[in-house]
Every structure is written in structure tokens, then in C-alpha cells.
Amino acid sequence: MNKIVFVILQAALQMAGSTSLRFIKPNVVALEVSDLSSFEVLLHCGEQYKGEEIYWKRNGESMSETGNPITVIVEGLHGGNFTCHRPNRDLLNYTLLLVHPVEFPKGGVLIQSSDREFISCTARNYNGQFNCSWKWHQERIQRAVVYFTAIRNSSPVNCTLDSDISGLTCTDKDYCRYSEESRSINLTLFVRNLHRLEEHHRTFLIRDIVKPDKVSITKIQDDVFEWHPPETWSFPCSFFPLSYEVKVVPNNHRCDYTGSRVEKNETNETHYKVKIKKAYTFCVRAQDPLTKKVWGDWSHHHQTKHRHTSEK
Numbered sequence: 453m454n455k456i457v458f459v460i461l462q463a464a465l466q467m468a469g470s471t472s473l474r475f476i477k478p479n480v481v482a483l484e485v486s487d488l489s490s491f492e493v494l495l496h497c498g499e500q501y502k503g504e505e506i507y508w509k510r511n512g513e514s515m516s517e518t519g520n521p522i523t524v525i526v527e528g529l530h531g532g533n534f535t536c537h538r539p540n541r542d543l544l545n546y547t548l549l550l551v552h553p554v555e556f557p558k559g560g561v562l563i564q565s566s567d568r569e570f571i572s573c574t575a576r577n578y579n580g581q582f583n584c585s586w587k588w589h590q591e592r593i594q595r596a597v598v599y600f601t602a603i604r605n606s607s608p609v610n611c612t613l614d615s616d617i618s619g620l621t622c623t624d625k626d627y628c629r630y631s632e633e634s635r636s637i638n639l640t641l642f643v644r645n646l647h648r649l650e651e652h653h654r655t656f657l658i659r660d661i662v663k664p665d666k667v668s669i670t671k672i673q674d675d676v677f678e679w680h681p682p683e684t685w686s687f688p689c690s691f692f693p694l695s696y697e698v699k700v701v702p703n704n705h706r707c708d709y710t711g712s713r714v715e716k717n718e719t720n721e722t723h724y725k726v727k728i729k730k731a732y733t734f735c736v737r738a739q740d741p742l743t744k745k746v747w748g749d750w751s752h753h754h755q756t757k758h759r760h761t762s763e764k
């Protein structure tokens with residue numbers, strides 16, 4: 453009987469201090485909050501030091517609480533790096549406690565790109581490599597990547613964090629370029645600014661993020677141009693076709709110009725004859741015709757009528 457009461461009491465106590473900490477990775481936990489009031493959190497130094505005389509520091513400053521575990525108060529977004537020490541101040545362990553505002557709009561730490569996504573991913577072919585990138589809110593200068601993982605079919609995809617901490621370079625070594633891709637890749641990214649944690653996800657198939665590189669244009673005669681699939685594109689061409697959009701815009705306009713006097717055509721050929729007589733800019737870009745998802749960036753060639761310059 454006594455035992456049952458004790459169990460119930462213990463459960464009730466745990467509920468009262470009900471600030472469930474979410475494990476993010478070893479030594480890093482997140483307090484998930486729906487408002488910015490204050491919360492009590494129980495911090496452990498480690499099983500083997502239970503009941504010992506343990507001293508604590510919060511962000512390097514000594515705390516008055518001693519023991520193991522201790523209860524700390526977290527107010528607003530004020531998490532911290534809590535280190536626990538022996539009486540002689542030797543470091544034993546630490547817990548980085550982050551605050552994850554779960555019902556707040558995202559975007560405090562990262563900002564959305566033009567496609568309204570926080571994470572943008574592209575692959576330049578079907579060899580299983582892809583890149584993902586994100587943009588930091590420029591005022592968040594205490595930024596850090598806490599944790600990331602990419603998983604397909606419950607196997608991890610190998611990703612490395614770029615040195616500017618704004619992107620990942622990934623290789624899915626199990627990816628087979630010749631077979632139908634049926635399972636998507638799940639990317640999870642945890643970032644923080646000081647102690648504020650933000651969680652982002654992106655789910656995609658490689659075929660939906662393939663963006664061919666720029667093609668290189670050769671002028672073979674006046675008003676006749678030729679180009680080749682990007683060197684980085686997957687071969688053979690019979691299996692990985694490319695289609696092209698050709699655009700002829702008035703001279704001194706960019707390839708994305710949409711005004712009048714624009715000649716446009718979509719083609720599977722790799723050559724084109726321009727009919728316009730005035731000076732113009734010849735533009736071409738590539739896309740996978742089987743998915744029709746992402747266009748590559750434009751390549752262009754300026755054609756003046758007396759002399760010409762070439763830019764790729």
C-alpha cells in the first residue's frame with residue numbers, strides 16, 4: 453500500500469515539475485516551451501556522482517545551488533551551458549540547455565529564401581550528391597548549428613557541414629541513378645542563436661531537386677549557335693536526356709527579360725538559328741524533360757552586328 457502511494461506521489465511530483473526536456477544529442481537538451489514564462493528544470497551531472505558534493509556553473513559563473521541533481525529556473529529564452537564540478541572545481545560534465553519555442557513562427561534564427569523554404573537543396577546530376585543551404589538572420593550573430601541528419605529509408609546519408617555553417621554537402625552512396633527513386637530523403641536541422649533553438653525539416657527526392665549546370669555556348673556561324681550538355685550532367689544522354697529553353701532577347705537585356713521582341717523556343721536539339729536581324733543576346737538553359745522541375749541558370753552570348761563579345 454505504502455509503496456503504491458509512494459509511486460503515485462512520485463508520478464505526481466514529476467508531473468508538477470513537468471518540464472520535459474528533449475534530448476537533441478549527447479550533452480544537449482531542449483526545453484520545449486509554448487510561452488516565455490519561467491520553468492523549473494532538473495539537471496543531472498551523471499549517475500555516478502549521485503548525492504555527491506557537486507558545484508555548478510552557468511555559462512562559466514558559479515551558481516549557489518549545489519548537489520546532483522539540481523533544479524534551475526529557466527526564464528524566457530535564457531538557457532545556458534551548465535557545467536558541474538568537484539569541490540576542487542575540476543570539470544565533471546556539462547549540459548547545454550536550449551529553449552525551443554514550439555508555437556512561435558519560425559524564422560527567428562534562419563530566414564526563408566525566395567521559394568519560401570528555410571532550406572534549399574539542389575543536385576547537379578543523378579550521381580547521388582546534393583547540397584542543401586540556408587540563410588541566417590543577419591542579426592543572429594551567436595549562431596551555431598546544433599545537429600543535422602539526413603535519412604533515407606532509415607539509413608543515414610553522409611553529409612558534412614560546410615565551413616561557413618550555411619550548408620551541407622551530402623552523398624547518398626546507396627543511390628542508384630538507374631532505378632526509380634521511391635523513398636524520399638528526410639533532412640533535419642537544428643540551429644541556435646545563443647540558447648534559442650530552431651528545428652527545420654526538408655523532405656525531397658533527388659529527382660525533384662536536380663538542377664543542371666550552365667551549358668557552354670559556341671557560335672558556329674553568324675546567328676547559329678551550338679551548345680553541349682553540362683560536363684557535370686549524368687551520362688549516357690540516352691538515359692539522362694536534357695531539354696533546353698532558348699531565348700533571344702534584345703541586346704543589353706538580361707536573359708530573364710520578358711518584354712516584347714523576345715524569341716523563345718523549347719528544344720531537345722543542341723543548336724539553334726536566330727532569325728532576328730538587330731543586335732541581341734542569345735540565351736539557353738537546361739532542364740530534365742522527364743521531371744520538368746528545376747531549370748538550370750541561363751548561359752548567354754551577346755551578338756552585336758559589327759563585333760561580338762562572348763560571355764558564359
Ligand SMILES: *[C@@H]1O[C@H](CO)[C@@H](O)[C@H](O)[C@H]1NC(C)=O
Nearest residue numbers: 479480497498499545546547
Ligand atoms: C553528462 O551529462 C549528460 C546530460 O547532459 C548525461 O546524459 C550523461 O550521462 C553525463 N555523463 C556522464 C559521464 O555522467
Ligand SMILES: *[C@@H]1O[C@H](CO)[C@@H](O)[C@H](O)[C@H]1NC(C)=O
Nearest residue numbers: 533534535543545546547548
Ligand atoms: C559548454 O561547456 C563545455 C565544458 O566547458 C564545453 O566543452 C562546450 O563547448 C560548451 N558549449 C557551448 C555551446 O558553449
Ligand SMILES: *[C@@H]1O[C@H](CO)[C@@H](O)[C@H](O)[C@H]1NC(C)=O
Nearest residue numbers: 574575576577581582583621
Ligand atoms: C556542393 O557545394 C560545393 C561547395 O560549394 C561544391 O563544390 C559542389 O560541387 C556542390 N555539389 C553539388 C552536387 O551541387
Ligand SMILES: *[C@@H]1O[C@H](CO)[C@@H](O)[C@H](O)[C@H]1NC(C)=O
Nearest residue numbers: 609610611612621622623625
Ligand atoms: C562522408 O563524407 C566525407 C567527406 O566526403 C568523407 O570524408 C567520409 O569518409 C564519409 N563518411 C562515410 C561514412 O562514408
Ligand SMILES: *[C@@H]1O[C@H](CO)[C@@H](O)[C@H](O)[C@H]1NC(C)=O
Nearest residue numbers: 603604605606637638653655
Ligand atoms: C520523413 O518526413 C516525413 C515528414 O516530415 C514523415 O512523415 C516521414 O515519416 C519521415 N520518414 C522517415 C523515414 O523518417
Ligand SMILES: *[C@@H]1O[C@H](CO)[C@@H](O)[C@H](O)[C@H]1NC(C)=O
Nearest residue numbers: 715716717718719720721724
Ligand atoms: C522552335 O524550334 C523548332 C525546331 O527546334 C521549330 O520547328 C519551330 O518552328 C520553332 N518555333 C518557333 C516559334 O520558332
Ligand SMILES: *[C@@H]1O[C@H](CO)[C@@H](O)[C@H](O)[C@H]1NC(C)=O
Nearest residue numbers: 693694695718719720741742
Ligand atoms: C523532348 O524530349 C522529351 C522526352 O525526352 C519529349 O517528351 C518532348 O516532347 C521533346 N520536346 C520537343 C520540343 O521535341
